[in-house]
Amino acid sequence: MSISLRHITLAYGRRTLLEEVSAEFAPQSLTALIGRNGTGKSTLLRAVAGLNPAAKGEVRLCGRTLAELTPTQRAATVSFVTTERVRIANLACEDVVALGRAPYTNWIGRLREEDRQIVHRALEQVGMGAFARKTMDRMSDGECQRVMIARALAQDTPVILLDEPTAFLDLPNRYELAVLLRRLAHEERKCILFSTHDLDIALSLCDAVALIDTPQLHLLPADEMIRSGCIERLFAGENACFDAATRTVRLR
Structure with missing residues (x-):
């Protein structure tokens, strides 16, 4: 278990x-x-x-x-996505997601090509691949939540x-997020x-x-x-x- x-x-x-x-x-x-x-x-x-x-x-x-x-x-x-609204104004989405690779990088946190591929795959999995260079202060709550889930996926736990x-989302986005979590659990064996x-x-x-x-x-x-x-x-x-x-x- x-x-x-x-x-x-x-x-x-x-x-x-x-x-x-x-x-x-x-x-x-x-x-x-x-x-x-x-x-x-x-x-x-x-x-x-x-x-x-x-x-x-x-x-x-x-x-x-x-x-x-x-x-x-x-x-x-284990990775943990908290309930707080996250707005990291100075970091692009792919940089936020890359923080999930911290357990696997060297002591200065340098990303390898393999790490970058994992980051981009995580963004694609949550439907945020086109937002890689956007900053989170310009995104909706639902989009930000997807980025934080991508960070957890990049952590590869x-x-x-x-x-x-789903606390800050409207009803359609709540269902969409739950469907995404179900798919990740079943397809990624999480x-x-x-x-x-x-x-x-x-x-x-x-x-x-x-x-x-x-x-x-x-x-x-x-x-x-x-x-x-x-x-x-x-x-x-x-x-x-x-x-x-x-x-x-x-x-x-």
């Missing part, structure tokens, strides 16, 4: 978010991470990336614990994590895990859905998640309900 959580406990201050959670995320799969606000989606992604340690338990990436991996090995194993990559509030996208385009219902994590194939009742329980007690037919949340 590309990501293995073994008896993980996550906390934020004194509050326990996840307790004794175990789960396995397969390669060549796209998994959506869903849950209410404040339940630990970003905290879990950061723990998997090794940016914030878990209170208890073990995270394994491609069969090795985070503790076993050197910083360079970790950078070659088997595991890619994304924190709410294990991609991303957090989202878009239930329809999660249930219609993803291979699996991981649902945080504090302090538990339920991980199921998307179709099984629809039938499981977990989503209905997530909204129990709120003035909303999950419509399985349309895969959306409706106000009562």
Whole structure:
């Protein structure tokens, strides 16, 4: 398995978010991470990336614990696209994407021809090849998000994590981005895990859905998640309900 959580406990201050959670995320799969606000989606992604340690338990990436991996090995194993809007005014897109090659370049960061080919291939994969020399301050949110995903692809890691990559996009661009992630997972054999509030996208385009219902994590194939009742329980007690037919949340 590309990501293995073994008896993980996550906390934020004194509050326990996840307790004794175990789960396995397969390669060549796209998994959506869903849950209410404040339940630990970003905290879990950061723990998997090794940016914030878990209170208890073990995270394994491609069969090795985070503790076993050197910083360079970790950078070659997992890439992370954060939720922040990125605007790097003085760098062309291809230079931003080239930052993903840092784990493989020499100590002065000089790119080889092979690295440049990987950078251009990553831009082409996300449909941004024609934007190589554009700067990000002249691009839309959707275009910028594609560039950051290209950087993760150039990093050439088997595991890619994304924190709410569709947050700033309109509905057509949300679907387009999710379709892109699905294609990359299947064709490039990546294990991609991303957090989202878009239930329809999660249930219609993803291979699996991981649902945080504090302090538990339920991980199921998307179709099984629809039938499981977990989503209905997530909204129990709120003035909303999950419509399985349309895969959306409706106000009562």
